Amino acid sequence: MTLVKKGTFAERLRQSADDVWEAIFAHPFVQGIKDGTLPMERFMYYMKQDYVYLIEYAKLFAIGAVKANDLTTMGWFASHLDGTLNREMDLHRQYCAEIGVSREELEKEQAAPSNLAYTHYMLSAAQQGSIADVMACLLPCAWSYYEIGMRLKEAVGDLEGHPYRAWIEMYSSEGFDVMVEESLQFMNAFADGKNEEELQRLENHFIITSKFEFMFWDMSYYGHEWPV
Numbered sequence: 001m002t003l004v005k006k007g008t009f010a011e012r013l014r015q016s017a018d019d020v021w022e023a024i025f026a027h028p029f030v031q032g033i034k035d036g037t038l039p040m041e042r043f044m045y046y047m048k049q050d051y052v053y054l055i056e057y058a059k060l061f062a063i064g065a066v067k068a069n070d071l072t073t074m075g076w077f078a079s080h081l082d083g084t085l086n087r088e089m090d091l092h093r094q095y096c097a098e099i100g101v102s103r104e105e106l107e108k109e110q111a112a113p114s115n116l117a118y119t120h121y122m123l124s125a126a127q128q129g130s131i132a133d134v135m136a137c138l139l140p141c142a143w144s145y146y147e148i149g150m151r152l153k154e155a156v157g158d159l160e161g162h163p164y165r166a167w168i169e170m171y172s173s174e175g176f177d178v179m180v181e182e183s184l185q186f187m188n189a190f191a192d193g194k195n196e197e198e199l200q201r202l203e204n205h206f207i208i209t210s211k212f213e214f215m216f217w218d219m220s221y222y223g224h225e226w227p228v
């Protein structure tokens with residue numbers, strides 16, 4: 001299940017945020033997806049917020065492509081920019097179409113405070129930093145979803161008739177593990193040769209974006225909106 005190799009920088013990152021990740025796995029929103037008990041109305045709120053999140057998140061792949069030092073890396077970021085916009089977001093468009101929420105309505109969704117803070121933190125760190133900063137911010141998003149997807153699929157077993165089947169299948173699908181594994185390899189390569197101060201900055205990005213992942217689940221479950 002774990003893709004991380006011992007002694008790598010990625011392992012250091014994973015360990016440094018382990019308590020945050022455990023809180024994510026135990027969160028009632030994630031547990032509710034697993035049991036199928038999460039109210040569909042909360043799930044749809046999450047999907048709409050996630051849709052506008054992904055538009056901003058996808059820009060990190062674009063920044064990564066600009067900051068890449070070779071064509072293989074540039075191509076990897078470009079292909080995931082395409083994948084996010086045209087495949088992952090299709091899942092959201094499909095769920096929304098099923099309950100009568102149009103594409104236009106999805107695009108008009110206003111980001112809630114935690115959502116806006118999360119994407120702005122990543123975009124600022126990515127723009128100011130190197131490709132290593134871009135990857136440290138991107139990683140918790142893809143990697144934590146991979147671990148959630150694997151845990152949920154294992155716990156649920158047969159997904160037939162499960163209300164969140166498409167969601168669980170997307171994040172536990174083959175191909176997604178490849179994406180995460182490649183991200184870890186890039187992270188280790190980008191961290192190579194960096195001094196301790198730089199590594200700590202990357203670790204800090206990883207911990208903060210992991211905490212934002214928790215906040216995204218929390219916001220989706222409790223509906224933390226703008227106070228006025």
Ligand SMILES: Cc1ncc(C[n+]2csc(CCO)c2C)c(N)n1
Nearest residue numbers: 050053057083084088141142145216
């Ligand atoms: C808040 C939030 N965090 C993580 C993901 C998952 N995710 C976003 S982009 C990507 C990689 C490939 O497109 C993955 C796995 C999400 N949807 N929403």
